[in-house]
Amino acid sequence: MAKTFESGDVPLADLLNQARQGVLQLPDFQRGWVWDDGHIVSLLASISRSFPIGAVMTLETGNSEVRFRPRPLAGTPTATATTDPKYLLLDGQQRTTSLYLALRSGAPVRTQDTRKKEVERWYFADIDACIDPDTDRNEAILSLPADKRRVSSRGEVLLNASTTEAQVRAGKAGLFPLDIVLDQNATLDWQYAYLQAGQSMDQQLQIWKRFQEAVISPFLHYSVPRIALDQKTTKEAVCQVFEKVNTGGVELTVFELLTATFAAEDFRLRDDWEHRQATWADEPLLADLDATTFLQIVTLLWTRSRWEERTRERVRGDRVPAVSAKRREMLSLPLNGYQSWADAVTDTLQRVVRFLHGERIFHARDLPYSTQLVPLTAILTLLGENAFTPGPRAKLRQWYWCGVFGELYGGATDTRFANDLQDVLSWIQDDGEEPRTVRESQFQAERLLGLRTRNSAAYKGLYALVMKRGGRDFRTGETIDAKAYAADSIDIRHIFPQKWCAANGIDSGFANCIVNKTAIDGQTWGYIGASAPSKYLAALEGGVPVSPQDLDAIVTSHDIDPVALRQDDFGAVFDARYERLIRHIEDATGRQVNRGDGQGSPFSVDQSGAALARGIQALIEAGESKTVEFKSTGRKNLSTGLKDRAIEWAVIKTVAGFMNGHGGTLLVGVEDNGKVIGLEEDFTVFSKKNTDAWELWLTELLIQDLGKPATANVTVRFGTIENHTVARINVAPASEPVYTRRTKTGAKGAVFLVRLNNATHELDGPDASGYQQNRWFK
Structure with a gap:
């Protein structure tokens, strides 16, 4: 590959003259000159000692594929702006501009002091300090205000360098103005005045010779290393090279580069972008x-x-x-x-x-x-x-x-x-x-336990899915939309407060993961504080106010078991919600969650046996509500002793109603009055009389009548109450409207069912459309 750059040194005077004449300019993507007074003093001191200040990089213009709008260096004559540059300065803007302003502009340098205050400065070399080998050269370069005087807080003139006459007599041995150091004629004139100012011309001459060797000669003979990129350099290479060598450490963005490119065609990309950005400025x-x-x-x-x-x-073979x-x-x-x-x-x-x-x-x-x-x-x-x-x-x-x-x-x-x-x-x-x-x-189930902050995409994703599937605003009971989100200061907050978890021996990893968090408004969070759920739920009921049934319905819409929550049962709430969140992910992605060794949540052991039975018993004692319904059987007609589509329809109707509402729990094996008769009655119409066969039947029924995606909203568990088997069917809110595929009679059809208060109703026409709009699409 042909070499596209040259390296060598350029005399400092020539470099600054190129800037003055417009031969050397900046590409428009370069940021402005920003160096402060201290940086300039340090730079001048380094050159006076012939210390290296780093290389500059230039790009030769003339490549039609790499056209950047040029702009002159700060402080160069106005006429420079109309000159077509031969070189563009890619690296070294701050140093080159600082040197031009201080040494060649003929005007005070507009810069900043250490407090970022705008100031104007002239720079002088303290002759006595410069020839003293024990004096720090940075201290020998003086920065004076625009009037070239240094005054005390009381207005007393401490140092005056406002005229040549004053300069040659200032300090112990004079102050040399560095803005003339590269102008040999001006330096000779100043030297003549200096030699005339002393009591002994011979003594003045000896001082001047030492100063000339120490300071003036280094400036006159200083050369700057330069890497010159030629016309063949591509735009991408320009960008990459700029970022690698830019001494300011500031990345050159594509936007800045294209801004300069488009400017060459008289198009102001930055103005266009700002106009567009303003059209969505109010959209969070x-x-x-x-x-x-x-x-x-x-x-x-x-x-x-x-x-x-x-x-x-395309012609065959074309790329x-x-x-x-x-x-x-x-x-x-x-x-x-x-x-x-x-x-x-x-x-x-x-x-x-x-x-x-x-x-x-x-x-x-x-x-x-x-x-x-x-x-x-x-x-x-x-x-x-x-x-x-x-x-x-x-x-x-x-x-x-x-x-x-x-x-x-x-x-x-x-x-x-x-x-x-x-x-x-x-x-x-x-x-x-x-x-x-x-x-x-692919999502690993155990990943749920590691989702604890907004740094994780999946953490934020689950937060959104809970609201998407029907999580309701605790304050209003309405489905959360953009308006409610903003008005009620809704955020991801703990279900079981951190302090309560710590006091009750709950591992902080479990307490702070997404399973123990949901979308909670600011007002509700004020009631929660550090209290146990049983206490803050009671406080909410009295303070909002809201009925226990309505509050349970809201809690259920967030995939939280309200009965377990009221019992302060962290394990039961965590376990059930862990499973629901996995189902949400599977439903949203259409992909099976990887459970690794097949284990569920870390509290799943708590939901076997006695703990599961206690949860079912608590539901029975609380009675039917907006989120809980009982069915004696799922398939058997107790009057005829036979399988009955109408009995199956009652199950489908309840499950679909919960999905289209805000979730709920169906207990099968429990009569309306709370009497437990168990699934044993249902088992009599199955060839295999066990829970596996019953769950398989239910799953196939749900798939046939509601479809596979909707069936993913259902979780089935079995508990033993009074020596009877009861099915606990937890139903999560659906992410979109669910229609039945068959009617009550078993014929093909589409029925939209929804849970309203303590019963399930069929909606159609405008009623169904209005409900769906409010529930999912607003």
């Missing part, structure tokens, strides 16, 4: 969307449009350009490519907000992955409103949550952006195979 969800991310989205769409065009026109949002492609984005997609992306961001609000993500801090906005926005741009029709939306949701719970957007994502755009569009538009992100997604 997009608060962290920066210019580089916006350009990634635009580049992804531009490269895909280029890919489509070339694919259509088709890749779909990509990598740095190389972003740097190659032409102005017409930006302009062709920027408006569409800006418009689509409202669809992005709409989609994410539907998933109950309302704020930038709650976005599982901000990086996933890139492919999501690109996909929604190309799908348009079709993305919100049932089929495409379901696939889009699955892809999104697979990315979140597979934790696939936490590392290098550039390749995944392109893959997901192509894969998801093919999956939705052409019924292609599942996207790689869906296929690769």
